[in-house]
Amino acid sequence: MSLIDKLFDKTETGLEKALDLAHQRSQALISNISNAETPGYRAVDLDFKAELARAFNGQSGQELKKTDPRHMDVSSQSGARLVADNAGATKADGNNVDIDIMMTRMQQNQGRYTDAASILRKKLRFFMTAIRSAER
Amino acid sequence: MAMNITGLKAYKEIQSIVTPKETQATEAPVKGQPKEGFAQFLKDAIHDVNNVQATAEDRVEGLITKKPGYTNHEAMIALEKADIAFQLMNSVRSKIVRAYEEILRTQV
Amino acid sequence: MFDASEVVTAGLSAARLRINIIASNIANAETTRTPEGGPYKRRDIVISAESAPTSFQSSLDEMTLAKPQVLGVIADQSEPKKAYQPGHPDADPDGYVAYPNINVVQTMTDMMAATRLYQANVTAAKSLMEMSREGRRISSTF
Numbered sequence: 001m002s003l004i005d006k007l008f009d010k011t012e013t014g015l016e017k018a019l020d021l022a023h024q025r026s027q028a029l030i031s032n033i034s035n036a037e038t039p040g041y042r043a044v045d046l047d048f049k050a051e052l053a054r055a056f057n058g059q060s061g062q063e064l065k066k067t068d069p070r071h072m073d074v075s076s077q078s079g080a081r082l083v084a085d086n087a088g089a090t091k092a093d094g095n096n097v098d099i100d101i102m103m104t105r106m107q108q109n110q111g112r113y114t115d116a117a118s119i120l121r122k123k124l125r126f127f128m129t130a131i132r133s134a135e136r
Numbered sequence: 137m138a139m140n141i142t143g144l145k146a147y148k149e150i151q152s153i154v155t156p157k158e159t160q161a162t163e164a165p166v167k168g169q170p171k172e173g174f175a176q177f178l179k180d181a182i183h184d185v186n187n188v189q190a191t192a193e194d195r196v197e198g199l200i201t202k203k204p205g206y207t208n209h210e211a212m213i214a215l216e217k218a219d220i221a222f223q224l225m226n227s228v229r230s231k232i233v234r235a236y237e238e239i240l241r242t243q244v
Numbered sequence: 245m246f247d248a249s250e251v252v253t254a255g256l257s258a259a260r261l262r263i264n265i266i267a268s269n270i271a272n273a274e275t276t277r278t279p280e281g282g283p284y285k286r287r288d289i290v291i292s293a294e295s296a297p298t299s300f301q302s303s304l305d306e307m308t309l310a311k312p313q314v315l316g317v318i319a320d321q322s323e324p325k326k327a328y329q330p331g332h333p334d335a336d337p338d339g340y341v342a343y344p345n346i347n348v349v350q351t352m353t354d355m356m357a358a359t360r361l362y363q364a365n366v367t368a369a370k371s372l373m374e375m376s377r378e379g380r381r382i383s384s385t386f
Binding site for chain 3: 028
């Protein structure tokens with residue numbers, strides 16, 4: 001862990017993780033919504049149980065190997081798995097996307113993302129201001 | 137005028153710690169270097185800044201070339217961290233230079 | 245790689261096409277004569293899902309994200325409805341007129357669903373843009 005990273009505490013890493021998850025979830029939601037009328041399409045969502053378990057075990061996610069010394073810190077690249085989402089009822093054509101559920105989730109998810117982004121922005125701005133004001 | 141020259145000398149001394157040749161021969165001590173512990177700390181710190189900036193470059197490149205796993209928020213965070221790291225290093229450097237100047241000024 | 249903006253665009257296109265086709269069906273519910281002969285045939289859209297692997301999935305995963313792909317528009321080839329109207333210009337020798345196989349009530353319901361689907365896609369697009377914007381704002385010049 002670099003000296004710079006020591007400046008930032010666990011809240012900061014937590015926020016980054018929250019952003020990553022929300023971003024990934026938005027992909028799942030977009031896939032679902034755009035395929036809401038595609039015959040046979042099965043709705044997907046992130047595997048939150050696995051993610052929670054990983055968080056408790058202290059792992060950052062699927063481990064990616066650093067085989068090249070130029071590889072940067074890749075902990076935030078690892079992603080959650082996709083699982084079948086059975087919240088919606090299956091229609092005659094095999095599709096089980098419930099638009100209303102997806103819309104609610106999307107609103108929730110967007111809120112989480114923008115909240116985390118705002119807080120992170122403020123934290124980083126704080127550091128910058130603190131350093132700059134210490135110039136004189 | 138004299139102060140500027142000595143300030144520059146101090147700056148150059150710090151820069152000499154992290155020239156490319158230096159990064160390969162980390163064991164070789166540099167003549168006229170301040171105490172070992174501090175120099176090492178400074179070296180590590182400057183390498184950290186390089187790493188953070190390299191990460192930022194990587195993240196931005198990945199974002200622009202649409203590599204999988206490269207999100208825009210990660211790029212922004214990396215950029216901001218790199219900026220903070222640089223500002224911090226810059227701040228520390230100017231304080232060191234000023235300290236040298238102060239010391240040299242008291243020598244009559 | 246899953247490109248969210250690409251998928252959202254595809255979803256919007258497919259949803260809009262669906263609306264147009266249903267509108268065409270409603271407009272032609274009573275069309276007994278067409279250039280290709282016979283009554284208007286109900287149109288339907290054919291969509292399939294093009295699997296799009298993400299950056300964060302292993303290939304062993306069963307579930308994948310998908311991009312909707314419009315394969316085409318098909319015409320309903322089932323037997324047209326027949327109504328006994330001997331005086332009608334398009335009546336056959338037995339006096340029956342062939343009408344499109346369109347249930348107007350059903351088609352209206354389909355139209356409402358199609359509109360909702362389009363609106364959902366629009367919301368998804370907006371959400372994506374909003375998130376991108378907020379993500380970008382994390383770093384700023386001052």
